[in-house]
Amino acid sequence: MASTIHQGRARRLAALTLALGAGLSLAAPPARALVGEGSDEGVQPVVSTSYTVVGRAGLEAALRADRGYVTGMRAHHAGALTMSDEYLADPAARSPALRALAVAIIHNQRFEIALLDGVARNLDRGGSTLGGVAVQPSASEGLAVGQRFARYPIPGPLTPFAAPGEAVTVRDVQFAKAMTIHHQGALDMAGAYQADPAGRNSFLRLLNVDIITDQTQEIALMRRVAAAYPGDAAAVPVPASMIHGMEGMAHGGHGAGPAAPAPDPHAGHGGAASPARAPAPAPSPASPRRAAPSGHRGHAH
Numbered sequence: 001m002a003s004t005i006h007q008g009r010a011r012r013l014a015a016l017t018l019a020l021g022a023g024l025s026l027a028a029p030p031a032r033a034l035v036g037e038g039s040d041e042g043v044q045p046v047v048s049t050s051y052t053v054v055g056r057a058g059l060e061a062a063l064r065a066d067r068g069y070v071t072g073m074r075a076h077h078a079g080a081l082t083m084s085d086e087y088l089a090d091p092a093a094r095s096p097a098l099r100a101l102a103v104a105i106i107h108n109q110r111f112e113i114a115l116l117d118g119v120a121r122n123l124d125r126g127g128s129t130l131g132g133v134a135v136q137p138s139a140s141e142g143l144a145v146g147q148r149f150a151r152y153p154i155p156g157p158l159t160p161f162a163a164p165g166e167a168v169t170v171r172d173v174q175f176a177k178a179m180t181i182h183h184q185g186a187l188d189m190a191g192a193y194q195a196d197p198a199g200r201n202s203f204l205r206l207l208n209v210d211i212i213t214d215q216t217q218e219i220a221l222m223r224r225v226a227a228a229y230p231g232d233a234a235a236v237p238v239p240a241s242m243i244h245g246m247e248g249m250a251h252g253g254h255g256a257g258p259a260a261p262a263p264d265p266h267a268g269h270g271g272a273a274s275p276a277r278a279p280a281p282a283p284s285p286a287s288p289r290r291a292a293p294s295g296h297r298g299h300a301h
Helices: 002-027 056-089 096-123 170-195 202-227 246-251
Strands: 048-055 128-130 133-141
Touching: 048 056, 048 202, 056 096, 056 133, 056 170, 056 202, 056 246, 096 133, 096 170, 096 202, 133 202, 170 202, 170 246
Parallel strands: none
Antiparallel strands: 048 133, 128 133
């Protein structure tokens, strides 16, 4: 009899344990792809420092690579913000897909600028050496949780390219073509850092994976919108003044050589480019707006 009672209790305890385990697994926060997002409710933000460990002889080259990349990509991102602001303020900017994309660019790249600023601060802290090894502070992890950042996704397939009853406008095509050139510059800089043996900062390398993934998808979207233009999209001129922040491309080789000119947006279009725009101003330090959570992966740095 006692054995039967003990067996019954054991079965009930096992069932309770399984139920608790299932409940905890359902309540657990979702796994984050790569570096994740930071909008989890009730999570206490903890900002930690990540480090780059290199041979002592390689520290100077690693710092030069990181600083060159941060300087260039920050200026480039700032240009994307002003390009998007100008597009959104233009009454001729009519494409719902491009307007949603411009809002997402402002939100997401403003946060990435904050990440880059955090890297710059850590690089200025100086490292320590032990024997032949150097340890350098390289980034601040956890900023997304502290800022309650959730990434804005790019417009989905249900977002129309043109406003109801209208067609894609010349201004829409200009923005799509200008931002495509701009995004290609970011892809070039990210790829150059990934290929640089001195680029040892794992935080920046993960950020580059996200930049390459995001901006490749955004280029594809912008090309589809331009292709929906009822006229000849290739013949629509793009003044060089519409492409901001390309002075950051001077740092694609980590500071070597003079600034390269922006790519000619009129190649094959028969128009003369306007004078190059002055360096884009830095964005306001305001924290990014919070977005509704989405399945799009982002940066939980």
